[in-house]
Amino acid sequence: MVRQASKSNQKSVRFVLICAGLLGFALLANFFWASSSHLSISSNWAPRYSRSPNLYIPPKNPISHKRPKDGSDRLLLSATFQDLVGPNLEWERMVAAPVPRLDGAAIQINNLFYVFAGYGTIDYVHSHVDIYNFTDNTWGGRFDMPKEMAHSHLGMVTDGRYVYVVSGQYGPQCRGPTARTFVLDTYSKHWQGDFPPLPIPRYAPATQLWRGRLHVMGGSQENRFTPGLEHWSIAVKNGKAIEKEWRTEIPIPRGGPHRACIVVDDRLFVIGGQEGDFMAKPGSPIFKCSRRNEVVFANVYMLDDEMKWKVLPPIPKPDSHIEFAWVVVNNSIVIVGGTTEKHPITKKMVLVGEVFQFNLDKLKWSVIGKLPFRVKTTLVGFWNGWLYFTSGQRDKGPDDPAPKKVIAEMWRTKLKFND
Known part of the structure; x- marks a missing residue:
């Protein structure tokens, strides 16, 4: 009698362990499936580069939100909140500015681009001018303010x-x-x-x-x-x-x-x-x-x-944050980057990754391209068909539009307008 009861208890314990193992395996599989699905969504605006390390090839437009499967009107917001759909642009990385700048200023006079002042870090500010020559794409001619x-x-x-x-x-x-x-x-x-x-x-x-x-x-x-x-x-x-x-x-x-x-x-x-x-x-x-x-x-x-x-x-x-982020070309105003309203869930600052055109003949706005990353306080110039931007503060990554690194990078793209 005792032996039979013992064997029965052992079978019950074994059955419970098997069920628990199957349940754990199912949960683990579901976790990895969910993780891989999230990665496939969140990485669709990750920067991609061709064999030339200075040429940025933009991927498809990011997914800014999706509807839940229950069909309700509630929006499930992703970290790419308020990214707008726009055509892809090919951006070429140029020689970086001598120093990174946030809240700096810039003036273009013919082929010379004068870049002034700005924060290097929150505790350090610049007090000089750097000059970029659009003709030969070089920096030089620094002088003090x-x-x-x-x-x-x-x-x-x-x-x-x-x-x-x-x-x-x-x-x-x-x-x-x-x-x-x-x-x-x-x-x-x-x-x-x-x-x-x-x-x-x-x-x-x-x-x-x-x-x-x-x-x-x-x-x-x-x-x-x-x-x-x-x-x-x-x-x-x-x-x-x-x-x-x-x-x-x-x-x-x-x-x-x-x-x-x-x-x-x-x-x-x-x-x-x-x-x-x-x-x-x-x-x-x-x-x-x-x-x-x-x-x-x-x-x-x-x-x-x-x-x-x-x-x-x-x-x-x-x-x-667009005071020096504009140019006027072909009777259109072009605005590059900036900041928009805070994320409705995280309440963090959201940077802008679009290039906007305001057609002054039609008084009409459109999105004419996407930047290689979201960025604010860009310093923007235009020369010989090329749209340039440098400096500012970029986002934390493709899936996080909050500001992080102050940059010195210089990028350019051939400017194309919508009809």
Whole structure:
């Protein structure tokens, strides 16, 4: 009797172990299947290179979201939130800039591309200019900026010889702004510092030359967060102010920094931007940056002969950090990269990986290409059919649009427009 009971118990234990083993094997197989399925989805925008290590061949467009199998309207968002569909472009890697830059500035005069200032790291800012020659694709001609000049969040524009540098942030982290304005003579590399200062310091104000006047508007106020609505102008000629004071102009409809400001066919355009920005942590001796809520917008405004702000079709998605990320080609405005609204789940900053075209004849936006990676505060130029971009802060990878590495890379692609 005892032996029979013992044998029965052994059979029961063996049966339970076999069932547990089968269940574990099934769970393990399901895990590996799910993992491989996720990898096949998330890697479909991974960079691929041809035998030439400098030629980027873009893969298919990324999957930005999918619907659950139960047929509900709830969206399952992936980390590529808000990536828009666009044609592939072949990007060629060029010689990198001498230093990485974030929130730097750039001006193109003919075949020369002047790249100014910017963060190297959050604790270190550059105080010099590098020059890229589009004719022979080389960097050279470095020279220093004035010691009193801001290092990031600059307002900047050129008349083809003189570069006007307005306001901006002085120093690393989230230090305060300056109201100083400087003028660079690109022929002599001489700086002029006696230009009338801006009435109030500003971070990243929209800046342009229009009808003989230097226009400065928007940006962030002295606390780095509150949007500025003010709009000033001053008459200029040959790198000099021909008025003693700035004149108050019609306020911009929506304030804030990090927007593109462009003049085409005697019309002034202001595109994108944001309200709010990082602020200095209260009491921090180094003005350590502290995150605040930002609202990125897609608004496009225009001034023309009527001197009233007109609302134009918005950019395809909210876009900020694009003040030097544009060029004008064939009566179109081209915008490269930037930042958009935060990810709705992770709440992290989302970088932009698209190239946008605004056709000024049709007043119509389109996506004309994808970048080799998402990137903000790009510095953009155009020469002999090639669209170039350098510097900025790129994403963490194909599946994570949050910002990570500050770069010095230079890329170019043959620019092609939609009809």
